[in-house]
Amino acid sequence: MTIPLYLAVAQWTLLFTFGLLLIVVYRQLGRTLRKTDTAAPLGPAVGSAAASLEYSRFADDTVQYLTPGDGQPTLLAFVEPTCPSCEKLVLALGTAEHAGELSGLRVLLLTSSPKSYLRVSDAFRTTRLECGRILAQATAEAYGATSTPLLVAIDRDGVVRAAAPAIQLAEVRTFSRACLLPPAERESIPITAAAPRHENDLEAAARPLEPTEKGGVR
Amino acid sequence: MEVLALCAKTALACVLIVAGSAKLADPASFASTVRLFIPFRVAWPLLSAIAIGVSLGELAVGLASLTLPAITALNALVFAIACAFVGVSALGYAFHRGRSCRCFGALSQRKFDAAGVLRSIVIAGVAAVALAHVGAAALQLDATARLLLIAAAGLLAVAAFTAARVRGPGSEPEPEVVAQ
Numbered sequence: 001m002t003i004p005l006y007l008a009v010a011q012w013t014l015l016f017t018f019g020l021l022l023i024v025v026y027r028q029l030g031r032t033l034r035k036t037d038t039a040a041p042l043g044p045a046v047g048s049a050a051a052s053l054e055y056s057r058f059a060d061d062t063v064q065y066l067t068p069g070d071g072q073p074t075l076l077a078f079v080e081p082t083c084p085s086c087e088k089l090v091l092a093l094g095t096a097e098h099a100g101e102l103s104g105l106r107v108l109l110l111t112s113s114p115k116s117y118l119r120v121s122d123a124f125r126t127t128r129l130e131c132g133r134i135l136a137q138a139t140a141e142a143y144g145a146t147s148t149p150l151l152v153a154i155d156r157d158g159v160v161r162a163a164a165p166a167i168q169l170a171e172v173r174t175f176s177r178a179c180l181l182p183p184a185e186r187e188s189i190p191i192t193a194a195a196p197r198h199e200n201d202l203e204a205a206a207r208p209l210e211p212t213e214k215g216g217v218r
Numbered sequence: 219m220e221v222l223a224l225c226a227k228t229a230l231a232c233v234l235i236v237a238g239s240a241k242l243a244d245p246a247s248f249a250s251t252v253r254l255f256i257p258f259r260v261a262w263p264l265l266s267a268i269a270i271g272v273s274l275g276e277l278a279v280g281l282a283s284l285t286l287p288a289i290t291a292l293n294a295l296v297f298a299i300a301c302a303f304v305g306v307s308a309l310g311y312a313f314h315r316g317r318s319c320r321c322f323g324a325l326s327q328r329k330f331d332a333a334g335v336l337r338s339i340v341i342a343g344v345a346a347v348a349l350a351h352v353g354a355a356a357l358q359l360d361a362t363a364r365l366l367l368i369a370a371a372g373l374l375a376v377a378a379f380t381a382a383r384v385r386g387p388g389s390e391p392e393p394e395v396v397a398q
Contacts, residue, residue, distance in 0.1 A: 004355075004356065004357070004358050004359060004363065005220065005221070005224060005355075005356035005357075006224055006228075006287045006352075006356055006357050006358075006359065007359060007363050007366075007367070009221060009224040009225055009228055010224075010228045010284065010287075010367060010370075011370075013225065013228035013229050013231075013232055014228070014232065014370050014371075014374060017229075017232040017236065017374060018374065018377065021236070021374075021377050021378060021381050024325055024381050025381045025384060028381070028384055052316070054250055054317075054318070056246060056250070061262040062262060063249070063250035063253060065317075135246065135247045135250055136247065136318055136320075136324070136327070137324065138318070138327045
């Protein structure tokens with residue numbers, strides 16, 4: 001019995017394609033394992049250029065394209081509605097916004113969760129801040145958002161000025177100042193403590209953030 | 219030459235199956251790319267419908283091309299689609315350089331750039347090779363072989379869909395919503 005030429009070619013092509021898919025999944029497995037490594041750096045490097053990102057805005061279900069460095073300082077909060085610490089950060093941001101402390105800043109809550117997730121959290125459901133879902137995993141990777149909450153301060157030139165976990169109002173104020181201060185004064189931004197990555201992460205809460213050479217914090 | 223043409227044909231069919239399935243795994247992301255090429259404001263549900271339609275179209279043509287090799291008109295259709303890829307890549311390079319093309323959904327992080335245009339041209343070239351005449355004897359498939367090909371193509375589509383879901387954002391299941 002002879003196999004038709006087409007079938008012989010097709011089976012090899014299919015085998016080759018399955019192999020490629022296997023490699024893709026294998027690489028993803030490696031990334032996932034790296035992501036759960038608690039020693040992995042969190043947040044983008046201070047002083048680096050912030051990456052552009054796309055997100056689906058929950059308010060009107062439209063896709064928005066954010067280009068840091070467009071002249072508007074930006075405060076990005078990577079949060080998840082199912083994360084209690086993130087709820088605290090959202091509340092702190094809401095309080096600061098209500099008090100007018102974030103005026104002149106573009107504040108954006110970014111999540112990887114679908115819109116329906118917002119309903120599980122009072123803080124997310126009621127916030128007046130702009131909230132959206134990141135559309136590409138590359139965005140989270142570009143910002144080093146390996147865990148939440150993560151607050152990233154970006155100045156008007158699109159340069160990352162601070163990136164760290166944060167949940168408290170005082171930290172939000174410090175980050176907003178980092179966004180707004182002119183370059184000459186950015187060197188003196190003091191950020192003293194990191195917020196816990198998770199509620200039980202007391203060790204992280206007690207660890208002070210280290211100032212970097214470029215004036216930000218990690 | 220026959221082997222080359224059949225390789226090109228099956229490879230392109232697999233590319234279309236993988237691309238279509240991967241896009242279907244996260245239509246919202248692909249819809250954002252579709253939006254780039256529509257010059258006027260379009261409602262999000264319509265964009266999603268277009269994205270799903272394009273993805274299903276790619277998947278259907280890929281499946282048909284792989285499992286119905288004797289229909290030569292499908293080769294011309296695949297070539298036309300490949301030419302459309304070149305056009306889209308060129309437009310993306312001209313007007314949306316650096317934006318994600320999501321050509322393979324979450325499986326690839328390719329952007330609209332010069333390399334993307336080159337890749338599309340290569341794909342169109344491969345599609346042109348697949349247009350070469352192949353003897354009818356080489357394309358003869360009995361019912362069992364055809365069923366096996368359909369099963370393999372379906373498996374490939376599911377594998378690509380699953381891999382794209384794993385790589386894409388927001389792959390977690392919807393949470394239970396407690397009554398407020």
